[in-house]
Amino acid sequence: MRFLAFSLLIPALAFAAGCQSSTQSAGSASVLPLRSLKLYETGVGYFERSGKLAHGETTTLPVPTGHLDDALKTLVVAGDAGGVTLTGVEFSSSLSRGMARALAGLPASGEEPLTYRALLLSLKGAEVEVRTSGKRAETLTGRMIDVLEPLPGAAPTPSPDSGDEKKKKDGKDDEPEAKKPELTLLLVTKNGELRKLDTAHVASVRPTDPSYTTRVGAALDALSVRAAQNQRSLRLLAQSEKPVTLGYLAEAPIWRTTYRLVMAEGGERGTLQGWALIHNDTEESWAKVKVELVNGQPDSFLFPLAAPRYGRRELAEPEERLATVPQLLDTTVDQIWGDNLEEGIIGHGSGTGTGQGYGSGHGRLGGSHKTRAPVVRMGATSVSSSDTLSVGNLAAIAPAEGVEAGALFSYKLAQPLDLRAHGSALVPFLQSSVVTRRISWFSSPGAAARSSIRFVNATRQTLPAGPIALYEAGGFAGEAGLGRLKPTERAFVQFGVDLDVELESVKSELKEAPQRVAFKNDYLVEDFFRSSVRVYEIKNRSRAPRTVYLSLDIV
Known part of the structure; x- marks a missing residue:
């Protein structure tokens, strides 16, 4: 394992400890290379990683934290029959913002700012080492009792470095430099002393419990503005003597289409080129990746899985109410009974107070409870297997270019793609002869004529919608938008003004x-x-x- 040392640098508050990196070292785990990718127009991609595991080696699946739920929801493992033994997938648990703050002793509200005072208050009751600054610097070890706010109208705190020995250039005494009133730490030392320390004179506060830094680190991870982009590793607990394939769904940029149509002389026929704009928004460069472009709208939804979830149970109370505090902890029987000096003026009183709180809530996929966010109703629908999403078929069958599959159709790029991390590429996916006819289009008598073509999709494949640029012998002819066309379907494409x-x-x-x-x-x-x-x-x-x-x- 590789360990990374880090320190939390905050004015007058410092923590230092070691935390384990979530990335496995190359010697103990490997990342299977990305072999193929299917991009869908609904904004998701199906990623496949394939390779062979060495003896005693495990593999990890790197995904951003924001994609962890999708990976857990859709991960599939494929291999030759009898060649793969899978026992599970291990990963670091995700923490919600409120849970991470609560574990660190911080206010549970995820939107409340993480202040210096909040961090100090999270140390109440904990053993800390406090180092002061100035000429009277000292190091104290004790337990934090409280963090006191400055009283209204409190006088400014003189700087510990100011003194009577300092002189101004004109020979007059320096006035002590005053600072704004600061917080006050109340500690009880190991010797039993009660100490009040102005934070203006405190250089650092270090908790002696090393687990505190880990909890604060988890809270900072959850509160980080880049928390969703942090890489997480899923460790596959499997043994394989043969190549293994991992398939999973993740959010991906939508691929978009542009066309070029070169019209022959006379406008009776033309050559259509289709180009796809592809983006690699991951931290990993693609090397020789087989890319398939799928058009259609398969259902996909978000579902929270990665973070632990807890239910709520009803509190059952015993018939006899029993206290958790001893009755004689801070009093005596005589004090309870009273002095009973005069019968006429003695009053007897007693009181009890109880309080309890209970809250519960639950939801289920396909249930009837109302929630703040949209839910996916599964009770009235049915789900059938899809050949397109079958990992077995994806691994065993090399799909031909332009394949219809029910409501979906796909194009497979002719060559594997190399694309750097956070890079984009415009790649051709179609070139075919089409039937066209050059026409002059009038929307009504007297209107200006429009240069147009009657376009027939003579390919065997559905053409996704996209902009189209038209060229003829003289060069550029115009631009237009092409709607989604099924095979043999016809469309009129207007691309300019006909002045003749x-x-x-x-x-x-x-x-x-x-x-x-x-x-x-x-x-x-x-x-x-x-x-x-x-x-x-x-x-x-x-x-x-x-x-x-x-x-x-x-x-």
């Missing part, structure tokens, strides 16, 4: 011809045939023929 084509309405005629008149339930019913005749004039000022599409309000 105009369309105007020159005639519009509406005719109605009666066909039948009849009485029905004391009503006169007339059936007629309505026809509309519209004449449009199209002007093409270009030298090439154009196909015009007009959007009609009546079909």
Whole structure:
């Protein structure tokens, strides 16, 4: 094991102790390399690590603290039949903010600031070593009784380093340097002395119990603004003579798509390229990782698992109330009975006071209790196995490029990917010929013409939505947005203004011809045939023929 020494540096308060690092040394545990990754458009990724364990070697799974619950919820271990013996997964328990503060003797409220006084108060009753500063410096060992606030209107505390021997340059005596009133420590030393120490004269306070530093460290870990990014290690308790695979789900950046369409001369066909934007937001560089891009919306939710949870039990009271404090601890029988000097003025009184508090709460997945956060109802739904998420299939089957799987479809990158930690990459995942037709689109007569294409998805795969850049022989033609298209589905893509084509309405005629008149339930019913005749004039000022599409309000 590797140990890291640390010290808590706070003005006038210092702690020093050793704490065990959560990272295992390379000699006792190894991290299996990341082999494959599936990225989903719902913001999660399925990570697979594979490798062979040496004899007597264990493996760890590094995940950020914020991803620990997902890893515990979805972790699967795969290997050849009979080749892997798994006994469990070990990891350091997570502490909530309130629990960590309570263990350190700090106020349980997770939002209350961690002040110097709060740290000192957490030492009440503990044995401490106090070192004072100044000319009368000393080291005291005793138990902390209390931390006293300065009284209202208290005089400033003179500095211990100021004295009458100091002279100003003009020969006059220095005035003692005054400081703002500080806290006062009340201690009882090992010799039984009661000492009051102004914190202005205290250089350090060190608890003699080494476990205190560990508890304060846990509280600081929970309160750290980077607590969710701290790396945690899951240690796999397994024995394997053959390669083993670990699969787990974790939050990952959503992969996004961009397209390039190069139109052939005449606009009848084109070549479509699809590019995916991928981000590695982890602390680990990817080396030769097989990446698969999955589009679809599989359900995934957050669920608290890592931190210990406790229930509440009802307090059952005995019929006879018994005190925990002896009756004669600080009194005598005579004091209880009284002097009884005069019958007329003697009063007898007694009183008892009891108090109790009980609180309980519980929740369950699929229950009916209301909570502050959304819950996932499982009672009315059913869950079936998914071939896409099957670790056995993932490890044994190399999926082809562009595979439909129910509501999901995926693209597998042609080459394994190398990507540094916190790096991004734009990688191609599709290149295919598509059927297009160059058109001039009019939304209504008289409107400006739009340069457009009628686009047919001639691939075997669903195309995810994304921006598309169009090119033709002259270079860049325009940009547009492409919606999600299933195979053989058609879309009209507008990418610019067509200045060479105009369309105007020159005639519009509406005719109605009666066909039948009849009485029905004391009503006169007339059936007629309505026809509309519209004449449009199209002007093409270009030298090439154009196909015009007009959007009609009546079909």
